[in-house]
Amino acid sequence: MKLNIKKYKEQIQIWPQAGHHIMAQYDNEKIVVYQSYKKQIGEFAVKHQFFGGGFSLERMTWIKPNFLWMMFRNGWGTKEAQECVLAIHIKMDAFKNYLENSVYSSYTYKLGITREEWQDQIQESSVRLQWDPDHDPFGNKIERRAIQIGLRGEFTKRFAKEDILLIEDISDFVKEQHQFVLNDDLDNLWIPEEHPLLFDDEDLNKKLRLT
Known part of the structure; x- marks a missing residue:
């Protein structure tokens, strides 16, 4: 597994507790996003390192x-049809391009x-x-907000193939760590290491309401 992992309890000591934050594992070249699929789609993606087979290019896909x-x-x-959990390493430039072209899914006067x-x-x-709302390992809502991005059309096609650097099946890791959650043993829970993401582009940060 190419993901960097760290104990959950160590991470929450330094994570922001409230506000809008893109919590992610990233560097200057790439960022990791997650999706879950039924095994047929997930296994195809891992084998071929792009999305095809039962993956629909016509539907909106959320990362x-x-x-x-x-x-x-x-x-x-x-959950049914979400048993195969994928960590998808994509180009940072592509991720930023998604956000630059994004529109909020619901209206608020704050959009101006x-x-x-x-x-x-x-x-x-x-x-x-x-x-x-972001959530803790038990599924409880917390004050911090979490982002999700929906892609369709040409963006879906680019995401499915050319924007991808690596696709990993992390289902076994997820199952192992879920046992610590079920046993209320967060002292031994490991998850991917994540940090808040800010861009050099202040206009984009403002658009995203990043704290």
Whole structure:
């Protein structure tokens, strides 16, 4: 496994507790995002190092850079058709491009535009941006917000193949760590090492409401 892992309890000592943060494992060249699929799709992706087979290029696909947010959504890999948990290493430039072209999935006056202008942007954009409550290992909501990004059309096609550097099946790791959660033993819980991501582009940081 190429992921860097670190004890959960060590990480929460330095993580921000509130605000909008892209919590992720990244460097200047790449960032890791997570998805869960049924075995057929996941095994194809790992074998071929791109998405194909049963993967639909016509549907919107959602990526999450935050490991625990993915664990909340897939029940630590126990939900039906989400048993195969993938860590997808993608180009940082591609990830930034997704966000630069994103439109918030729901309207709020904080966007600084009218609802009609937002609806026009939704029609034109192929990238959705959404902030939701982050969660602890047990699935409880916390104050910090977690990001997820929806891709469709040409963005999905690029994500599925040319933006990918590595696809890893981390299902066994997820199952192992889930046992510590089930046993209420967070002292021994290891998860991917993550840090808040900020961009050099202040306009993009402002658009994303990054704290």
